[in-house]
Amino acid sequence: MDRKIGFIGGGNMAEAIIKGLLAGGVPAAELAVSEPSEARRNLLAERYGVHILNDNVQLCRMSDAIVLAVKPQVAGQVLGALGAGLTDKLFISIMAGVKSAAIEGMLGSEARVVRVMPNTPALVLQGASAISRGYNATEDDLVLTRRIFDLVGTTCVVDEKLLDAVTGVSGSGPAYVLTFIEALSDAGVKHGLTRDVATALAAQTVYGTAKLLMESHEHPAALKSNVASPGGTTIAAMHSLDRDGFRAATINAVDVCVARSKELGEK
Numbered sequence: 001m002d003r004k005i006g007f008i009g010g011g012n013m014a015e016a017i018i019k020g021l022l023a024g025g026v027p028a029a030e031l032a033v034s035e036p037s038e039a040r041r042n043l044l045a046e047r048y049g050v051h052i053l054n055d056n057v058q059l060c061r062m063s064d065a066i067v068l069a070v071k072p073q074v075a076g077q078v079l080g081a082l083g084a085g086l087t088d089k090l091f092i093s094i095m096a097g098v099k100s101a102a103i104e105g106m107l108g109s110e111a112r113v114v115r116v117m118p119n120t121p122a123l124v125l126q127g128a129s130a131i132s133r134g135y136n137a138t139e140d141d142l143v144l145t146r147r148i149f150d151l152v153g154t155t156c157v158v159d160e161k162l163l164d165a166v167t168g169v170s171g172s173g174p175a176y177v178l179t180f181i182e183a184l185s186d187a188g189v190k191h192g193l194t195r196d197v198a199t200a201l202a203a204q205t206v207y208g209t210a211k212l213l214m215e216s217h218e219h220p221a222a223l224k225s226n227v228a229s230p231g232g233t234t235i236a237a238m239h240s241l242d243r244d245g246f247r248a249a250t251i252n253a254v255d256v257c258v259a260r261s262k263e264l265g266e267k
């Protein structure tokens, strides 16, 4: 990267990105984390060998790009304590909902901010991240941010007003997919499979189907039709899913996720 990347907050998402960056060849010496929890500091130091501290101001001093990886609820407290005048730094916020204008408001109106909505599969370099540029961020800032998140999966650039929708689809999406895999596995167990076999079959089915979709560039409905034989088992199951509101339940879940993301941005 040639630039030092610091993380304010060393929780789940920061860890996923750090692990991905290291796997992608970024040296541990280029990464630092400021984290108040001693247990987290010890864990991150042991597992990844990155520079660890408990001082957000010092972290900013030693970093060129700072990933804001704290909960949105503490954004005001964390950013307020950093003070203004950090215009030589790039701030990359992964906080759900918190708008770039609000971050600029807390860091000073000249602050260079890029927002990213990543997801936890970044841990295995299969993340999906959407990026949007704040008012003062440069083309170079966007390129650096894309380089960081390309190392942990795929990236796209969207208008900031669409980041709430991204949060609803891919930011929180892994939780819905895992719930589906868990339910599919439960069903397998109900019908006599062992838990291990049922979970392995369910997970590989989701993984393989996603790969099939991405490599074929087809509409999901076209591939679904290939599974359903006339008068066969799949169409009977699809009827049942429709009757039980599977699709409506999914869309409703995304609706409330998007609404919650907007709400977090209003605080």
Ligand SMILES: NC(=O)C1=CN([C@@H]2O[C@H](COP(=O)(O)OP(=O)(O)OC[C@H]3O[C@@H](n4cnc5c(N)ncnc54)[C@H](O)[C@@H]3O)[C@@H](O)[C@H]2O)C=CC1
Pocket: 008, 009, 010, 011, 012, 013, 014, 034, 035, 036, 037, 040, 056, 068, 069, 070, 071, 072, 074, 078, 094, 095, 096, 117, 118, 119, 120, 171, 172
């Ligand atoms: N977990 C996920 O799947 C995703 C999370 N995000 C966003 O990433 C951010 C972090 O989420 P998680 O990693 O899941 O949360 P987390 O709770 O695992 O991590 C937050 C970390 O911040 C630390 N922290 C608290 N106060 C601090 C302070 N004053 N200074 C420095 N560090 C402080 C906490 O000790 C904790 O380790 C959130 O804003 C969330 O919206 C975005 C996309 C996906």
Ligand SMILES: O=C(O)[C@@H]1CCC=N1
Pocket: 096, 167, 171, 172
């Ligand atoms: O649940 C949350 O608020 C965060 C944002 C996207 C995924 N996790």
